[in-house]
Amino acid sequence: MSDIDPTTSSDQRVLGFVEGTPPVGDRKIPREEDSVMVWPHLLVRHAVVALAVIVFVLLLALFFNAPLREMANPTVTPNPEKAPWYFAALQELLFRFHPLVAGVLVPGAIIVGLVALPFIDRNPDTRQRNRKVAVATFTIFMVVWILLTVIGFAFRGPNWGWVWPWLEWYGEL
Amino acid sequence: MSLMDSIRKSAVGRSIWRTPKRVTDRDRAAAHWGNFFLHIYPVKMRREQISFKWSWFLGVASMVLYGSLVASGVYLMFFYVPSPTTAYGDIIFLQTNVAFGQYIRNIHRWSAHLMVVAVAAHMAKMFYRGAYKPPREFNWLIGVVLLILTLLLSFTGYLLPWDQLAYWAITVGTSMTEFVPVIGDTVRAMLIGGTEVGAQTLLRFYVLHVAVLPSLLIGLIMIHLWRWRKDSMLEVDVEVGNE
């Protein structure tokens, strides 16, 4: 606004200034030296990431074949019976708790918790040192969930018994 | 004058590109306003926001994997009939008799697993950055729905090869819904179209997998990106700290 003098720039006059934030919110314009043009700086990065991901998938597909077992047979249940890996944590819970708890309440609580998160955590600060409770809670949840997933995926064998994955492998992708 | 320049200057070129060659910042900005695929991007961003450290580019990776899944999935659809009598044979045929059949199936399978990982990691990264805080609560919510849709897409696709792995994973997975109080049995019957996983289940999962869920996903991604464009550019001061 420095190049325009608001008191003389048009046929309107300024009668006074009111303290407070503008209706659009506290919006600050980044300093010129802190900002970059999206084209090419961001687009080049996105293109590199896209190519890297594609190359990774193409190589993965070259060296590992997608699994295919025998044709579906309703009269024989394989032993062990494993869900896809992203449900391995749930399956591990189902082994330990009543299905209403492990199959309904826990996933339900996770979804409700994630959806409600912005409305539960009203602390506007985004710096991690100022939101220790939120970060700690989420980290504990993540660690437990990943641990359960790994156990369910790799450490379970026939009859859902414990196996050591380096001795016997039953994971299915 | 380069070849590209002469193409741009031709009658056809001028009809395609709405903006001049990107020389000045103003040209570059005009490229965003004038290009359908780029208009979602802002013209300028904070330097921090485009660094690897900021986002790990997990959102972009998820999008690329989704593109890979659509491309390979369409290819697979040409060789697949969703019926218990044909499905398994189609997969065998695809793997043994179709050019690059096995390879495309591998791409589809690994892209699917990687997309689940990428979307989940994207969500975790956004949590640690506090990106669900005002004004972006709604975009976080859409993100949660996108994660669920990704899991459902992967899960419905898991049944389609109709092998032992598929059949029993879906039997076990859908049995969980029976424990939802009151409506559990009805929901499961709706989902699998009967009391046991069978022909109706395969057809329903196929329709969900190739039509319903991908459309929902792409629609929500559009809203997700639009809200990113609208809401996330305001975050800079909050996240960098109020200097």
Add this chain to the structure above:
Amino acid sequence: MAGAAVWTSWDFLQPVAGQAGGPVATVTPDAVPSETVLEIPSMRGYLTEAEGEIVSLRWKCPHLGCKVPWCESSGQFECPCHGSVFNRVGEYRRGPAARGMDRYEYEIVDGIIVPDTSKIIRGAPVGTLETINEPPKGPECLEATSE
């Protein structure tokens, strides 16, 4: 309008009749054993007899739907998926299942047992006493392979 749309789709997507099972002709009552069980793949279940009554069991585990195999050596049903165990007439013994195995309603038509796989009687919940007195008679199939 949204309600109407949801209701119509819900109604249209109900499982088609016939997909949800129906009557299956099996065997004559004399062929049903009372010491062991008879597996009938066409009805996805087992037939057995206890105190003169035919028991028509569904083979689906009430926990998460795996097929529960009969273990001849112990004389009980043992599910390999999560280790639920049921006695010969499908009553709950142990494991993560929340009820006993389901049964089908059946009729005897022209001397043949005809269970109806669309008519399912839920198993008794955990805590219900067993109606037959048949403790495991030998080593369990589960333990033979686990650990």
